[in-house]
Amino acid sequence: MKLVIFAGPPTCGKTTVIRQVIRRMLKKDYKPSFVKIDVLYADEDENINKEFGIPTKKIYSGELCPDHCNVVVLDEVVEWAEKNGSDYLFVETAGLCLRCSPYIENSLGVVVLEATSGMNLPRKIGPMLTLADIAVITKIDLISQAEREVFRYRVLEAAKDISIVESNALYGIGIDPIVKKIEKSNEIEIPMFLRGNPPVGTCTICVGKKEIGAKNHFGVLRTMDQELFYIGE
Amino acid sequence: MEIEKITIIGGYGKDGEKEKVDRFELKMGDIISIVGPTGCGKTTLINDIELFANNNTPSRRVILINDQPIPEDFSFDPKKHPIALISQHTNFLSDLPVGEFLKIHATVRGADDIELIIAETLDFANQLTGEAIIRETAMTELSGGQTRSLLIADAVIIGNSPIILLDEIENAGINRTKALELLKNYKKIFVFVTHDPRIALLSDFRIVIKAGSMQKLISTNQEERLAAGELKKIDDVVLHFRSLIRAGEVISEVILNESIKTLKV
Numbered sequence: 001m002k003l004v005i006f007a008g009p010p011t012c013g014k015t016t017v018i019r020q021v022i023r024r025m026l027k028k029d030y031k032p033s034f035v036k037i038d039v040l041y042a043d044e045d046e047n048i049n050k051e052f053g054i055p056t057k058k059i060y061s062g063e064l065c066p067d068h069c070n071v072v073v074l075d076e077v078v079e080w081a082e083k084n085g086s087d088y089l090f091v092e093t094a095g096l097c098l099r100c101s102p103y104i105e106n107s108l109g110v111v112v113l114e115a116t117s118g119m120n121l122p123r124k125i126g127p128m129l130t131l132a133d134i135a136v137i138t139k140i141d142l143i144s145q146a147e148r149e150v151f152r153y154r155v156l157e158a159a160k161d162i163s164i165v166e167s168n169a170l171y172g173i174g175i176d177p178i179v180k181k182i183e184k185s186n187e188i189e190i191p192m193f194l195r196g197n198p199p200v201g202t203c204t205i206c207v208g209k210k211e212i213g214a215k216n217h218f219g220v221l222r223t224m225d226q227e228l229f230y231i232g233e
Numbered sequence: 234m235e236i237e238k239i240t241i242i243g244g245y246g247k248d249g250e251k252e253k254v255d256r257f258e259l260k261m262g263d264i265i266s267i268v269g270p271t272g273c274g275k276t277t278l279i280n281d282i283e284l285f286a287n288n289n290t291p292s293r294r295v296i297l298i299n300d301q302p303i304p305e306d307f308s309f310d311p312k313k314h315p316i317a318l319i320s321q322h323t324n325f326l327s328d329l330p331v332g333e334f335l336k337i338h339a340t341v342r343g344a345d346d347i348e349l350i351i352a353e354t355l356d357f358a359n360q361l362t363g364e365a366i367i368r369e370t371a372m373t374e375l376s377g378g379q380t381r382s383l384l385i386a387d388a389v390i391i392g393n394s395p396i397i398l399l400d401e402i403e404n405a406g407i408n409r410t411k412a413l414e415l416l417k418n419y420k421k422i423f424v425f426v427t428h429d430p431r432i433a434l435l436s437d438f439r440i441v442i443k444a445g446s447m448q449k450l451i452s453t454n455q456e457e458r459l460a461a462g463e464l465k466k467i468d469d470v471v472l473h474f475r476s477l478i479r480a481g482e483v484i485s486e487v488i489l490n491e492s493i494k495t496l497k498v
Contacts, residue, residue: 119327119337141280144325145317145394146338146387152314153341166284173280176289 001082003188005102006092007067007128008112009121013138014092015044016169017112017178022052024179025088032088033081035059037066037073044092055084059224066093067102069222071194071205074104075213076224078188088182100205101127103195104212108185110134110178115143115151115166122154130159131196134181136174137166236315236395237261237299239422241282244293246446247274252294254440254447261395264416264423266433269442275426276320278442279398282424283318292445317388318398325372325380331355332368339391350391357415358386361407363479378406385412389419396422403429410465431468434461 008014018034025032033055036044045056057080061069070093081089093102103109111132113121116139122129129135135155140148148166155164163181167174194210204217214221218232238260243252259265267275274292281294285303288295295302298315327334335351344350351368359365361382366375375383381402388397397416402425403409413435416423425432433439434457441449453461470492477484 116326141318141320142322142324144323144384144387145314145319145392146334146384147325147327149314149392150337150341168280168284173284173290 001078001087001089001188002182002185003078003089003091003104003107004110004182004185005070005104005107006090006110006112007102007132008094009114009117009125010094012112012114012117013169014094014112015048017110017136017138017167017175018044018090018092019048019051020169020172020175021178021182022048022054022090023172024175025182026052026054028179030088031084031086032090033057033084033086034090035077035081035092037061037070037091037093039066039094055081055086057224060226063220064222065097065100067097067100068203068205070102071212072214072217072221073224074192075190078190078192080224098125098128101131101196103131103133104188105193105195106186106189107192108133108182109195110136112136112138113151113155114139115148119147119150119154122151122158127196129155129162132159132162133185134163134165134178135159136169136178137164138169140166141168235299239282239396240297240300241278242295242297243447244286244288244290244295246292247444248446250446252447254450257440257450259396259422259424261422262420264413264425264436266425266427266436266439267442268427268433268439269448271428273442274445275442276400277445278440278447279318279320279400279424279426282396283316283398314392315394316396316398317392317394318400319381319384319388319402320400321404323384323400325375325383328371328373330369331366331372331375331383334372335387335391338387342391342393344391354383354386354390357390358382360415361385361412363406382407385416389416389421394421396424398424398426400426401428403427403432410468431461431464434458434464 006014006018022032034048036042036058039061042058045058049056059069059073109132111129113135115137152164165174165177192212204219209216220228220230222228238258240258243255246252267278269275277292281290281292282296285296286294287302332351335354336347339347339350355366362379366379366383388394409432427433434453436453438450438452440447473492
């Protein structure tokens with residue numbers, strides 16, 4: 001199975017991009033599953049399930065940052081998707097504190113950025129951008145060519161090898177190159193590892209434990225089905 | 234990549250029928266207009282051009298550069314992006330002062346003499362606006378007309394884009410005649426989406442769109458050019474009245490009749 005993780009600030013257009021991608025993947029007879037990780041509220045899973053009839057799931061991170069939650073539950077999520085008979089798993093996460101990134105080795109990391117969020121955004125969001133494989137820039141019709149160029153330039157300044165796709169996802173423009181890259185991505189390997197070096201901090205992930213799955217961490221943990229439990233002293 | 238021409242190959246209209254205009258070319262120096270009723274798909278056509286559609290947009294049009302399609306994963310160097318689109322929604326979001334912002338853009342574009350190019354850009358923009366743009370003003374404080382003027386000037390001079398797409402610039406209250414006159418000095422492809430008969434008749438040719446489909450290509454002939462000259466006179470009266478009203482003058486029928494008389498002489 002292949003894993004694609006979509007990250008990006010809230011309301012940047014992640015779900016719109018994903019819906020267009022799923023539409024094209026289904027035309028090619030792939031069998032994707034979709035998971036949304038969010039903090040307090042999400043209905044994308046229900047909408048996508050209704051629209052495409054594919055297996056979907058939502059996971060609330062609650063008191064945790066969504067990227068942290070992703071690390072803790074992703075092994076179970078992969079098992080769930082494999083049980084669905086899926087060949088692709090799309091995970092949408094709203095990384096919020098911008099110090100970590102949710103991307104996993106041997107997966108495709110897609111960061112979605114809205115052009116309207118200002119020319120400085122690429123300089124502000126750190127590993128969510130620098131460790132991604134593709135940067136999708138959305139809402140490109142709303143800003144001046146000049147700012148768009150500066151934005152693009154600054155994305156490349158932050159992540160020089162990243163592929164940039166400019167998209168007007170509402171109209172399905174710029175989606176095909178994303179689908180091609182998804183098809184070319186690697187199969188995931190178990191055990192999974194986080195791609196980046198997390199920042200210095202106090203949580204298990206922040207202190208450098210990159211292994212995926214709750215059994216590798218301590219503190220307040222959870223299962224995919226939101227059961228909280230605690231491991232530690 | 235040096236752009237010599239772009240080719241637009243027709244796709245399908247909203248009714249699923251093949252477009253009547255199946256192909257046309259734009260060469261450097263061409264000025265064309267896209268006309269048709271609101272909602273007919275004029276903006277869709279310039280979006281297709283802007284994104285180098287390759288049978289991958291709803292219209293299924295194909296855009297060629299120098300007779301070649303653009304590969305899907307082709308990524309332009311931001312310093313050399315060949316197209317500038319100034320849409321009806323396009324805006325500046327940055328609250329940097331105008332001078333600072335132009336400096337950043339000129340730097341990204343790799344300009345040699347940054348001060349000179351900023352001065353040239355502001356001079357161009359200020360020929361199109363009523364009130365001059367001041368370097369220290371924040372971009373977000375510019376008026377609609379000033380914003381549009383600066384967008385055009387920036388795309389033409391700093392961006393130096395070979396292809397410039399302009400969506401209904403007449404709505405912004407800028408000096409259209411001056412704009413066309415200035416733009417003609419630059420050897421570029423200009424595509425206007427417009428409801429303005431003067432802009433349409435000053436173009437080399439125009440594409441007529443209906444229900445998402447390119448219906449006709451009309452080259453501006455000698456007779457139309459003469460008509461455009463007459464139309465300009467009428468338009469000038471309207472513009473004259475606009476400036477009178479802007480300047481706080483009181484208008485009367487007498488003044489109007491006098492203006493029309495001078496027009497005929």
